[in-house]
Amino acid sequence: MLAEGLRKMFDKKAALDGFDLAVPAGTVCGLLGPNGAGKTTAVRILATLLRLDGGRAEVAGHDVAREAPAVRRQVALNGQQSTVDGVLTGRENLVMWGRLYHLSKRQAEVRADELLEQFGLTDAAGKRAKLYSGGMRRRLDLASSFIMRPSVLFLDEPTTGLDPRNRGEVWREVKRVVAEGTTVLLTTQYLDEADQLADQIVVMDTGRVAAQGTPDQLKSKLGGDRIEVVVRDADELPVAAEVLGPDAEVDPDTFRVSVAVADRVAALTRVTSALAARGVEAEDIALRRPTLDDVFLAITGHKAVSEVRA
Ligand SMILES: Nc1ncnc2c1ncn2[C@@H]1O[C@H](COP(=O)(O)OP(=O)(O)O)[C@@H](O)[C@H]1O
Numbered sequence: 555m556l557a558e559g560l561r562k563m564f565d566k567k568a569a570l571d572g573f574d575l576a577v578p579a580g581t582v583c584g585l586l587g588p589n590g591a592g593k594t595t596a597v598r599i600l601a602t603l604l605r606l607d608g609g610r611a612e613v614a615g616h617d618v619a620r621e622a623p624a625v626r627r628q629v630a631l632n633g634q635q636s637t638v639d640g641v642l643t644g645r646e647n648l649v650m651w652g653r654l655y656h657l658s659k660r661q662a663e664v665r666a667d668e669l670l671e672q673f674g675l676t677d678a679a680g681k682r683a684k685l686y687s688g689g690m691r692r693r694l695d696l697a698s699s700f701i702m703r704p705s706v707l708f709l710d711e712p713t714t715g716l717d718p719r720n721r722g723e724v725w726r727e728v729k730r731v732v733a734e735g736t737t738v739l740l741t742t743q744y745l746d747e748a749d750q751l752a753d754q755i756v757v758m759d760t761g762r763v764a765a766q767g768t769p770d771q772l773k774s775k776l777g778g779d780r781i782e783v784v785v786r787d788a789d790e791l792p793v794a795a796e797v798l799g800p801d802a803e804v805d806p807d808t809f810r811v812s813v814a815v816a817d818r819v820a821a822l823t824r825v826t827s828a829l830a831a832r833g834v835e836a837e838d839i840a841l842r843r844p845t846l847d848d849v850f851l852a853i854t855g856h857k858a859v860s861e862v863r864a
């Protein structure tokens with residue numbers, strides 16, 4: 555999957571402003587960005603649901619503008635809206651979708667049963683979908699995307715609103731379809747989701763790419779590990795900050811002082827004894843790798859989720 559200089563205008567505003575992407579077949583690309591960054595617009599263009607105003611894109615080897623029907627035969631999109639009909643059972647939903655894709659009644663039933671099995675829904679097949687948990691509904695949604703065996707799957711915020719257990723269930727299914735060779739472009743507000751699933755992460759902001767790389771590459775851009783000291787009360791913050799040096803960051807709300815370190819264990823020993831020598835008894839001292847949340851904040855100036863929900 556490839557996109558070069560994608561542009562899309564809504565009214566006079568650019569939702570995509572020179573957006574580039576390259577996703578090797580069989581890998582997962584995580585598209586991260588604050589609300590309004592253009593993630594859904596990019597996905598809809600690549601899935602041929604929206605016409606582009608500039609640039610070019612190729613999906614499953616076909617140009618999205620000139621060969622849209624060929625692209626459509628190979629892709630499936632799981633949008634932010636569920637397509638599950640709650641009145642129907644899980645199996646009835648899948649059979650209905652199969653029929654919409656012009657399978658015969660018999661073919662649709664066979665495919666429905668295969669998918670129920672693959673997505674761990676056989677036991678719930680005869681239950682109305684409105685009685686499903688959020689995670690089961692999402693899995694049913696995913697299963698419906700696989701009726702025609704797409705080679706490229708677009709997932710637009712597949713786990714937004716799910717609790718951690720249900721998110722884990724959806725992640726497992728995504729990993730399974732990737733292991734079977736599907737190429738996935740996934741948008742998410744959850745950085746741990748991208749960390750878990752994506753081979754490559756593209757951070758976008760205001761319609762273009764702000765940063766990209768593997769999760770590890772992005773984290774190491776922030777400069778390695780940090781040492782973090784939590785003191786018992788605010789009076790001890792200045793001393794702790796002095797021990798950590800001029801680059802120390804102080805968070806007075808959580809009594810936390812931290813600084814980037816290159817030498818990990820030596821730094822831990824040095825800081826521990828220096829604090830003891832100054833009579834400061836720390837509540838906690840730890841080495842911490844930067845998280846993708848740190849990366850995201852550094853790149854976009856936004857927090858990933860709290861900003862979106864605020
Ligand atoms: N159908 C539309 N009409 C007008 N503006 C739109 C439409 N869809 C998206 N936009 C605007 O385009 C920008 C990108 O939106 P979107 O792609 O939905 O971002 P994201 O999915 O990253 O939250 C936003 O400013 C949004 O308001």
Ligand SMILES: [Mg+2]
Pocket residue numbers: 593594595710
């Ligand atoms: Mg969106």
